[in-house]
Amino acid sequence: MKKKIEISQAEIDHLKVKDRRMSDLIEYLGEINRYYTPDPFTSLAQSIVYQQLSGSAADSIWKKVNNILPKLTPEAVAAVPENKLKEAGLSERKVNYLNNLAEAVLENNVQLAKIEELSDEEIIEQLTAVKGIGRWTAEMFLIFSLVRRNVISYHDLGIRKGIQWFYGLKSEPTEKDFKKFERNFSPYNTAASFYIWEITAQNLDQVFKNAGELSTANKVAYYDSPIGLIELQASQGELLRLHFQEVKRYQEGEAAVLAAAKKQLDEYFEGERKKFKLPLRIEGTDFQESVWRQLREIPYGATFSYKEVAEAIGNNKAYRAVGNANNKNSIPVIIPCHRVTASSGKIGGYGAGIWRKKWLLEHEKKNKL
Structure with missing residues (x-):
């Protein structure tokens, strides 16, 4: 019988104080539900059954194992014929692992009766001595059976992917990055693990670039355009960002x-507006800002090459840098970086998708006159 793991207010408050990004993540997710299996032998046996299987397949096998062994004890596992467990869908290797676990408990090499008295590392040391139980399984046991409060696993892919997104890292965290995270949220890393797991469980990594985007002090509006949902952000009477999004992220x-902006976008997509007149705030280097100003001078329905933009700002050899500045444009469409193409005649890149760039160019060509 599983029971709900209660996350205390003290744990939540601690995590929030330690990092604003974690505070935003907790506020965004609200209450999350995680459960534990109080019986330690059942928990360990289940972890062996579930290794390297999809949820549905593992659930089916686990149900059959419980039908064969309604009272799951080390004695029952040691006594059941191996072919019965194989009939439930267990591989020969997993049958051996279950028997290894049962033998270790019966011989008191794994001291389940005194497990609560042991430290986390003592438990991990005992469990990993059993063939079939690795450190990850032992760490999951600490969380999902003993409900130890300061456990986070570097060996868990979901944790590594979650931390990568949380900090906005280009690749999975190194052990140094991981230790930084672990130290920051100690002694409540178990609760931190629950929130980090929810990042991929709820596809937050597909909606937000990192935890820093979970909340914004800016005013936000959404516009349903012919080429996708547009998110507009503004502050102090100026437009700051225009991005295409899959879903509405903010209130x-x-x-x-x-x-x-929404009215002028209506006019633009109806083919009536040729130039936007809005107060904009976009910050970059002097070079980037000069490129963005020049982009607004490219006539509706026309295109400039990266080289022509470089020449127009008086820096003939900077066409590659012009391309980089284009990519940094945070207000596309309104600052029309889609009007910049390659000298070869190819369409060139576009951060929001080449198909959108093609659509915008064809739309302007059709409505130019």
Whole structure:
């Protein structure tokens, strides 16, 4: 029988204080539900059954194992014929692992009767001496059977992927990165693990670039365009960002500049507006800002090459840097970086997708006159 793991308010408060990003993650997710198996032998046996299997397949096999062994004890596992367990869907290797576990408990090499008295590392040392139980399985046992409060596993892919997203890392965290995270949220790393697991479980990594995007002080509005949902962000009467999103990420707010932007986007997509007139705030290097100003001078329905933009700003050899500045443009469409193409005649890149760039160019060509 599984029981719910209660996350205390003290744990939540500690995590929130340690890092604003974690505070935002907790606020975004709200209450999360995790459960534990109080009987340690059942928990360990289940972890062996579930190794390297999909959830549905493992659930089916586990149900059959419980039908064969309604009272799951070391004695019962040691006594059941191996072919019975294989009939339930267990591989010969997993049958051996279960027998190894039962033998270790019966011979008191794994001291389940005194397990609560042992430290985390003492438990891991005992369990990993049993063939079929690795460190990850032992760490999951600490969480999902004993409910130890300061456990996080570097060996867990979901944890590594979650930390990568949390910090906005380009690749999975090194052990040094992991230790930084672990130290920061100690002594409540188990609760931190639960929230980190929810990142991939709820596909937050597909919606937000990192934890820093989970909340915003900016005013936000959404616009359903012919080429996808547009998220607009503004602050202090100026438009800051225009990005294409799959879903609405934030609660919408009211601001005059957002209303004006949506009206002008309506006119643009209807083929009536040729130039946007909005207060913009976009910050970059002097070179980037010079490129962005020049982009706004490219006529509707026309295209410039990266080289032509470089020449227009008086830096003939900087066409590659022009391309990089294009990629850093946080207000596309309104600052029309889609009008910049390669000198060869190829369409060139576009951060929001080449198909959108093609659509915008064809739309302007059709409505140019």
